[in-house]
Amino acid sequence: MIDCLTLHNFKAFQQAELPLGPLTLLTGLNSSGKSSVLQAIALLRQSYEAGDLAVSEYLPEARRAGMTASVANQGFLLNGELVGLGTGVDVLHEDFPGGGEPLIGLGVGEGPYHYSWLVEYEAEQNLLPLFHADLPLTSEGAAAPTGPEAVTPSFLTAPFQYLHADRISPAEFYPRDHHAAIGRGFLGVRGEHTVNFLRHHARDEVPEGPLRHPRAESYLLLDQAAAWMGELCPGVDIQADAIEGADAVRLSYGFQGTLGATRRRRPTHVGFGLTYVLPIVVACLTARPGSLVLLENPEAHLHPQGQTRMAALAAAAAAQGAQVIMETHSDHVINGVRLAVKRGRLAPAQVVLHYFRGDGTGVDFVSPQVDTDGMLDQWPEGFFDELENTLDQLIG
Ligand SMILES: Nc1ncnc2c1ncn2[C@@H]1O[C@H](COP(=O)(O)OP(=O)(O)O)[C@@H](O)[C@H]1O
Ligand SMILES: [Mg+2]
The missing domain is CATH 3.40.50.300 (P-loop containing nucleotide triphosphate hydrolases)
Known part of the structure; x- marks a missing residue:
């Protein structure tokens, strides 16, 4: 330190x-x-x-x-x-x-x-x-x-993250940069690799301890990120998917009680704040000793x-x-x-x-x-x- x-x-x-x-x-x-x-x-x-x-x-x-x-x-x-x-x-x-x-x-x-x-x-x-x-x-x-x-x-x-004040805004697609997001585990200074990182590491466990959200569906990163995002915007859940045949990944949101399980919303259709804070949530959740x-x-x-x-x-x-x-x-x-x-x-x-x-x-x-x-x-x-x-x- x-x-x-x-x-x-x-x-x-x-x-x-x-x-x-x-x-x-x-x-x-x-x-x-x-x-x-x-x-x-x-x-x-x-x-x-x-x-x-x-x-x-x-x-x-x-x-x-x-x-x-x-x-x-x-x-x-x-x-x-x-x-x-x-x-x-x-x-x-x-x-x-x-x-x-x-x-x-x-x-x-x-x-x-x-x-x-x-x-x-x-x-x-x-x-x-x-x-x-x-x-x-x-x-x-x-x-x-x-x-x-x-x-x-x-x-x-x-392991290092640095997120500038000026971060990604809601978009249809996010870059799929294997080297940054997966090789180095770097979210990008604007958080631009966050969605790809989340997609790749969705099933990593958040270790037992203060970062684990008690009401998340599981200990897995994606559920944990969704639970913390839910603290910031109640009822929200998130999903990160690769797009077949394209060097891009997609993020989508679901809202309990307002949408069926299959209908999801694109970042451009939810408030700006959610997408903006996702990199911060992921940076904190994946921080280790x-x-x-x-x-x-x-x-x-x-x-x-x-x-x-x-x-x-x-x-x-x-x-x-x-x-x-x-x-x-x-x-x-x-x-x-x-x-x-x-x-x-x-x-x-x-x-x-x-x-x-x-x-x-x-x-x-x-x-x-x-x-x-x-x-x-x-x-x-x-x-x-x-x-x-x-x-x-x-x-x-
Ligand atoms: N080379 C320099 N010499 C003196 N002051 C500088 C220099 N470069 C930047 N500054 C001053 O640093 C300040 C900007 O610092 P910054 O860390 O961006 O501020 P903050 O994040 O608190 O808004 C400004 O007041 C600017 O005038
Ligand atoms: Mg500043």
Whole structure:
């Protein structure tokens, strides 16, 4: 699990050290830096998956030994499957401290290990060249094994999902990309592989534990997904089918009591919200101990009660051992997580809350803590206080 993320000259952050937990909520005003946190993690994954992060190489030594070729393609790959960040000029923090060559850095703490990568600034480049990659260091400062035994950070190789705020909309057909959905188990940043994934894994069991929905027809993924979708939209069930002779899959919905068993509705004939949240439900339900799940605005297009239930599902994924980091604007999501703590589904220490206050020049954040009753130890100004503010004005 990533328990600390360091950002240096990265977009809105000049320098920040952000503690992360099994369930982390990133909140704050628009443009306050929430998505940038997810993007930083995704950027490291993307660079690693492209073979551009030399985690086991000690660069300065490699350089001294004249091994330039081996490090030539190392660095941050700014544009790829997970994130499209533009070029160096978009990523470098505008007000980097003057003097010297600007460097952009990201660091990740995982238990006793700390990893960091510093890259050089190249205004127009898509790959920012690696300047320095530290070996993992233990908290005592002793170097971890080097060479082939070097420890690869687990967040780079763990099962991973990253769902952007902008996700799939209802469609007649969805892509059938075997490599992404089945080979890698990746739902796509817009959730575009979810239907194919669900079709292929429909009969996988959701393991015993907090993710299992008590009222689902079975422990199988498709029934479990249907039961959780039913929490968000009562009475709904879902089906995912391959289309013979076409590289596409189809999703359909049934509604108890309104349609016969054989008549099903296409996504384009049910509310937008259902299709929009399906990737989030599947990402949470398939999260396992060690998985890393990044979610942008899981509440989007859901009614308030659905938002609270969505938070319960994310809390269940974290309780099952996954790490869930989500950006949210929703009181109902925050409250759903607080309720999960109060009900003992998650320990208070498993929840990390950050409230970002960007002031246009940098990012500042505060981190209210949840106690066993689900209460917060502080309530900074602007932190989900709009309901109260408006009520005061209505009543006053
Ligand atoms: N290179 C940069 N230097 C300084 N600030 C930046 C840079 N790139 C983006 N930003 C700032 O980051 C903010 C956008 O961050 P983002 O994480 O998308 O916000 P959120 O998800 O909270 O809405 C904006 O305020 C933008 O001005
Ligand atoms: Mg955002």
